[in-house]
Amino acid sequence: MSKHTTCALYLSFLALPALAQTAAAPEAPAAAVQPAAAEEPAPATVVVEGRRPGPGVWKVSKGDHVMWVFGLYSPLPQKMEWDASHVERLVAKSQEVLQPPGFTVGMSWWRGLTMLPTMIGLQNNPDGAKLQDVLPPDVYAHWQVMKDKYIGNDDGVERDRPIFAAEKLLHAGLKKNGLVQNMDVSGRIEKIAKQNKVKLTWTMLGIELDDPRTTLKAFKQAQMEDLACFTRTVENLDKDIGTMRAGANAWADGNIAAIARLDLAERDEVCADAVLNSSLAKTTSAFQNVRERIRANWMKAAEKSLADNTSTFALLQMKDIVGPHGYLADLQAKGYAVESPK
Template sequence: MFKRLLPTLCLLLPLTAALAQEEPAPAAETETVLLVGQRPGPGLWKVSKGDHTLWVFGTYSPLPDKLEWRSQEVEKVLAQSQEYLAPPRAQFKIGFFKSLTMLPTLIGLEKNPDGATLKDVLPAEVYARWQPLKDKYLGKNSGVERERPIFVAQKLYEAALKQSGLTRGAAVDKKIDGIVKQHDIKVTETGIKLDTSNASEALSDFKKSQLADTACFTKTLDRLESDLDAMRVRANAWAKGDIDAIQKLSFPDQKAACDDAMLNAEFVKKQPALQNVKERVQTAWVAAAEKALEHNTSSFAMLSMTDILGGNSYLNALKAKGYEVTSPD
């Protein structure tokens, strides 16, 4: 329970992706059929200085559920690398016994304060839009009516992906991890550790506080009402390794609004460990990349496509430091 709920305090924090671009996806390319079978995904971005190279593989979510990812190029390059940079993330520092003492604080974490329901906290027109989507994707799950909009939005989104033949794309991560273990490649964590010395206080504050998460909930409804076909377009573009299409396609999602709901909450403002997380994670990754480039002839990293192509591109940060960055063909 602890492992599932404590990270939700930073739910949808921009720990592994930069803020999404906001342009609409091109309607003319809408596809309803998802690619299945073995697909290579995109090629590798190359970051270099002299004869030292960092190869970067861009991941995307969601992907077709029945997609079998297999890239001989990635397997070959990764097998010949001396170091693997794990995807950037923020993690909580906490021990087992401390987690046990915090279990009572976690009870009711997802509930609205004071027993409020979604109907109480959402504008009437938003609640009216929610009802048919709930019936379609969550069925008779009445328990969600007493949960905070940000948590309900996550559950609704996950259920919609599953029904639409899409998945978070964990199979790609597992494949990469398998190759790393097979070749006994050095693994370097690239994120940051978040201090949890005040975790009990933060959890208590969170349970009492209101969140400005209506925008998060509303944008999730927007996406499920209008963007599922566009998700398939992007998923297919990634699966085919179509870099031109990937670069032309936007990556709109509800993430930024949900990030803001957490990042601007009162309980977060009282916690120094939760300040400027996005910037700190990017700084840590760039530092790890520079170190890998200094010490290895070949290194390998995974980043989300938004970290590569988005407005806060990690690779642009390296380019600004004088490294040569080459996109795949």
């Protein structure tokens, strides 16, 4: 990482995976994102267990220079063990590993310490309000049902902003269905790179706030446009968990065609919009056009590595590969050859 450290804020625009990983783009050419057709899978009612191969890799090339692209997915089955042997061979023969795109808000270690008191209570509703005070009665009634089902008796969550309460509900639902938000796969690949002395390249977009203390104080007092995110989560949680379970099983078994048929980003996009449409985000210059800047930052790193190395290994979220606006479509549009896994 750089000389700046990432400040561990509870701001949702630093935590939401959609904001960190997706962006609008032209429609992807079919060759880049459409795997071979397969029969529609039966609804997944259980999560897979044991040692699993995971997905294959995409090949991006120009001349004799190649970049192998591996799709990350979360959540994954709690009792699954990933067989990393194929990835290990590709990483070992590469000169560089590109870590996933996203963004961080950086500040010096000392400044981060002095900011800690300002961070207290960031995830709470302004003015001590509870969820019952900020939600429509019918939405709150549905929340209570889903909270009892997945979270149980936790009154502390009632003081959370809706977007944070929604995240807690989602994570609790995943856990009860044998799924876990997973960082082990990317961590395993990073470890493999280090063991083989392969260069690790950070592709996160670094953002500096001109006046972080004032920004945090403003956030604590501002309302967010997060009702749609909360409502979408509560009303569709059981369906979303089914989709995520199917995606987790498909990832574990390397079934790219099944993953491509799933909507992997719709809920995340709704919640990311809650952040991007907030008055604070619209008036803070550092957060303007974040999605586009994240994508451009990754593209710059990818093109440089393809030019410099004969072999590169890159990590992307699966939804940024097989989705309708995949990152690889940009490379294909620039003349790189893109091949999907067999």
